[in-house]
Amino acid sequence: MATVHRDVLIDAGPEEVWAAMSDWGEVHRKLAPGFVVDTRVEGDVRMVTFVEGTVVRELIVSLDDDARRIAYSVVGGSLDVVHHHASMQVFAEAGGGSRFVWITDVQPHSLAEPIAAMVDQGIGVIQRTLEAAAAPVS
DSSP, X not given: OEEEEEEEEESSOHHHHHHHHHOTTOIIIIIXXXXXXXXXXXXXXXXXXXXXXXXXXXXXXXXXXXXXXXXEEEEEESSOOSEEEEEEEEEEOGGGOEEEEEEEEEESGGGHHHHHHHHHHHHHHHHHHHHHXXXXXX
16 A cells, blocks of 8 residues: 655644634635546535546545544546545644645555555645635734
């Protein structure tokens, strides 16, 4: 199994970042527009369509307001995963900003590189989107 771990500082308050993250049916509008082009919710599952055409069916495992953390697992779609579990979490940083942490465990190991590339692209979009929507904190 491979783990992809990324984190980035975001010049936005943790409450603002969490508000966008926790609205898990609006990823394509509030968190990663242009990277995610559509999100449809069916109960605890969301169908996510990415700009390059990948479509995944994600089971929302946990949505924790106190920890500002969402966890999800790919349970279908166009990625041929044996196992996938990811979490996104936001932490308060000194000065009012946030640290956004995204961790993904995936199997087979051969998917580590393509998943890492998607996470790298996505985290950049998330950072720019949330900073553009927030009042500067520094």
